[in-house]
Structure formats: C-alpha cells, structure tokens
Amino acid sequence: MFEETQRFLRSLDGGGQVPVLIEDDEEGYFDRECPSDECLFQFKMLSEDWHKAKEAERLHCPACGHTDHSDRWWTQQQVEHMHAAAVAQIQGGLNRALKTDAARFNRSRPRGGFISMTMKVDSRPQHVMLPPAATDPMALKITCPSCACRYAVIGAAYFCPACGHSAAEQVFEQTIAGIKATLKALDQVRAAMPDRDTAETTVRVVIENGLQNAVTAFQRVVEALFVELPAPPKTRRNAFQNLAEGSTLWQQTTGKGYDAHLDAPSLDQLARAFQQRHLLAHRQGLVDEEYIAKSGDTRYRPGQRLVLRAEGVTEAVELVERLVAGLRDDASIARSRQGPSP
Template sequence: MFEETIRALKQLSNEKSALSFSADDDNYFDRECPAPECLAQFKVLMADWKEKVRDEEVFCPFCGHAADAQKWWTQEQLEYARDVALAKIQAAIGGALRRDAQSFNQRHFGGGFISISMKVDSRPQHVPIPYAAAAPMRLKIACAECGCRYAVVGAAYFCPSCGANAAELVFDLTTQGIRQSLDAIDFIKAAISDADTAENTCRLIVESALQNAVTAFQRIAEALHARIAPTTKVRRNAFQSLAEGSALWTAAIGHGYEKHLSAVEMEQLVMPFQQRHLLAHTQGIVDVDYIKKTTDARFKIGQRLVIKRETVAEALTLIEKLTHGLRDDVMCMNESNFAPQLKRIESGED
C-alpha cells in the first residue's frame, strides 16, 4: 500500500547532500566556539578558512579552545541546515504519500455502504531562506605568525588557524573598538524606538566595554610578563588584580605599576577592575569585598552597579597609559640584555 513512501525513505537514507553557506559582504565566514562555557562567535576570511585553517584543529580566538573544523557551526547555521533537511524530507515523503494515496483511491471498492479514500495535505512547503552571514564585525585581525585573517567583536587573543597568542597585536585594536562602541551609544539609543530596550542595550554596551578593557589589559600584561620572566609561574587571572600584577612586575624587573601611574591614578583604576569582577561573577550585584576594596560609597551591599560611559572612557585611558609603560619596560629590558653582546661585537671580542 505504501510502496512509493517506502521507496522514498530508502532513497533518502542513501543520499548525502552538501549545504553551502554564504559569507558576508567582505567574504568573512561565521564561526562559533563549541565550548559550552564560551560559545563566542567570530569570523574567518573564507579563503583563509579553506586554505590556512587545518581540518584537524581550529582555535577559538576568545578562549583558545581547540577542536576539529567540523565543530564550529553557529546556531543559526545549524538551524538553517535542519530547516533544509526537514524541507527536503517533507517534499520527498509528501510526494510519495500523494502517489500512494492516488493509487489506493483508484483501487478502492465503491457502491457499498462505506467508501474509503485517502487525502494528503498538499499545502505549500516552507522554503528556508539561505543563511546569510551577519554584518561585518568591528575588529579585523591578521595573524602575525601564519597570516590568517579573522574578525571579532570585543577582545580576542588567539589565531583560529595556528593558535598564536595575539594579545600584543590586538590590544591597540581592542581599545580603538571600545572607544568606537562608546561613541556610538547615542546613535544606538536614538535608533531603537522602545525606550526600555534602548536603555538596556546601551547599558550592556557600556558594561561590555568595561569588561573588554580590563580583559585586554590582562592578556597583554600576561604576554609582556612572559617575555621578561618566561620561567615564572603566574596564577591564572593574576593580572586581573592590580596589586598582584604590580607585585609580579616588581619581582621581575624591580619596580611595579607605580612607575607609570600615580597613587591617585592607581586608586582610580582599582574601582573599574573591581566592577569588572562583579559583572563577571555576581551579575553586577555589589558585595562586601567590593565595598572593602573600593570604598565606593555610592552603592550598598545587594544593589546593582550603575556604570557610566565616562567612567569606562577614563579607565580605558589609564589602562592605555599603564600598558604603554609596561611596553617601555620590556623594551628597556631587551636593550639592556642586548647591550653586553653589542659591546663585545663592537670591541671585536665576538
């Protein structure tokens, strides 16, 4: 009775279909980290995804997670693939059922008290719109090690192709992107018609900017410290603490952050670093440790932080000032280490 349907099912089980996904207008291809604790989205230039990225191992620019190339589909791409597969199954099975019904109806017995027929709903099938990549991301990076070109929103530090740490390269680009996002807040607020949605969106942009600024400093401080003290074991996230990071710097070269920031500036920077901690771990709810470490009298325990755009901009300026100072420290260390060898070369000893 269901010969056509059975035949269609067998045919579907033997078929393998290839799906194609489009890139954005700049030919960047959307990817998503498969690590459940990350799930960050980024883009890779389509040509580099095909020619530079290895099938065996791809790295997340944000968390450094590694997995094979088939694990990096975005949720939107997976949803599109499911829609396409379902539409194909519905079309194949629906057509087979209609043919079986027609054959059955032609053979049915009429003229009695009971008349049997079959009907298959033949409403138009939904045709999935082909997946289109999102708008080009703000920050475009070319890996200094392998040349792979990728794009991210926010602060990211690892090359998808080779896994190289790009913290030093990305820092300046990240701070530039943070400023652009802060400058765009008024435009974004005006473009969203619903007042509550506009306010919430702008709040999230400001809070994200603060977290990205502190994280960008943490990553570049880690990279710079590894150059001057490569054998020193550093606690994970140590450079999220200004006091701990300064102590590590002092142990490595004899002075800490106080060389580059005044006492007042250091105090000003403590607050946004602690605010980042609350945003990351308590959804921004003020706790006892925050009050003790910042003496911020504007909030009580249990209240939620309210972070101003101006506060983030000021913190970003201090972070840039401190980072430039640390870079100078590393450069001076490299020059001092090279000086004895240069002196021997000039004297003809080497």
C-alpha cells in the first residue's frame, strides 16, 4: 500500500532538481538584479549575451559596479516564482502518486461485503504559475563599446554587466534624454491608471527618481572626465556629489571652477537640487535643519517632506547638461595642453 507515494517521496531524497522556466521578455531580454543588498538594481540583458557572459562566471552591476558570481543575479520576483513553481510541481506529483495508490487500493477491495471501504484523494484546482511578467520596455538600451554586450536599464547605469567597462561619457546623453522624456510623459502615466491616488504616487516617484538619476549621471560622468585629466589629485568617494567640493577639485586641476559655466543663481538652484537628492536618498525626503542650512530653502520646516515638481526637476536636468558641456571643454583643453605622452 502507498507504493507509488513512497516511490515519489524517495525520488525527492538528496535534493532532486525541479525544472522551472524563466522566459525572456518580448524583445529577448532577460531580467537580472544586483545581489548587493545595498543596491538591488534591476536591469535586463539580451538573452543571447547573458548566456555568453555567464560562462565567465563573473557579472558586474551596471549601477554600482558590484561584481559577483553569475548564478547570483536572479531578481527577487524570479526567486519567488521559482519557489512557488517548484512547490506546485512537488504538490502535483505527490497528489498524482496518492491518487494512483488510492485507485490501486480501491481495486483490491472485495465487492458486496457487509463493510465497504474506499479511498479518495481530494485535489483542489491547481493554479498554474506564469513566469514573472516582463516589465515595461526599458527606457535606455545600451551596447557596450568594449565587448558589444547589449543590456537595458531604467535610469542611470554606467558599467557593462558582462565586462565591467565604464561608459559614463557615452551613456550620459542617453540618460539625460531618458529622464527628460519620462518627465514629459507624466500625463500619459496619469491617464493609464484609473486609481487617482496610485497615479499620483507613481508620478511622484517618477519625478523624484528623475532628480536622483540626474545627480548620479552628473557624478559618474564628471568622475570619468576627472580621472583623464593631467595628474588629477586623489579624491574621496562621492566627492562629485557635492557641488562646492567638486568645483574646488576641478579648479585645482583645470584652473576653472563650476562658476565658469553657470552663474551664481544657477549654481544655487543646482546646489539646492543636489541637497534634495541627498534627502531623498538618505532621509526618505524628510527635511531637516541641515538641509535648510545648506540649501537656503526656507519654504520647509524640519519634519516636512519635499514636494518636487516636474518643471523644477527638468530645470535641474538642463543645468546639469550645461555644466557637463563646460566641463568637457575644460577637460579637452587640459589634455591638449599636456600634449602627447612621451
């Protein structure tokens, strides 16, 4: 009795494998997620390039540059899906085994006796787990200039997941253009969501992410320009997230500060945007005394939450563009003065 059930249970001994399908999206991209707990950045790789890259066993996060083994880049949604699908397959196998044993037991019972006993296995309808839904088309598709790996991100990302190549300068314009396009599409976002509260929450997140991505884009591209300058001094980590500190470093190395490219009101406006990004990243947007002191933004009291408008973020993005254009000119002049390497 219960031979089929026992056979099924023995097959699970030793941790047998249960195949679970994770599909590409409609464009052939495969969802990935940075395994660093401090990042968890999600991106996509073209499936063809993913299978090539994983043979090297090491992948790189496009956002933070974290490097890890290729089997650790599953998204949280994929892990949940695989767990649920595996449990469903095991439950289905056990259910079939029990049904087989029950039918065999019933056939062996004598008919017409005073006592009749049968066995029934109650099986509720099983839910078929679909693969995780593909996310909306990524705003930015990138081909690595070094290894030709094709990947896609939302927001700012500056490292090739396959080879780790930093493409900050190449990606900067695309990132800024993507932020601008997203901010222009906010009315479409609102219209696509019937629930007004959900729509407004989504719009707020998009606006705040736009500012954070613009500051990150600025930081990455200026870091890339700075290390190519003649004899650049050593800097602390994230020095170029601070406009005043970054301007001083740039002045020391090229002879020009940020004020050579933006007037004082524009620099003040951009500095306030950088401080707002700091609040969003580290205080969930809650204003404190330090923010008011550093930004000069007296519209808020400590404990209030920032309220950003798309127009304000768009202006900050345009100031970032103007400043980076000037810094590129500075860098080009500094390199030309150095002349060719001996």
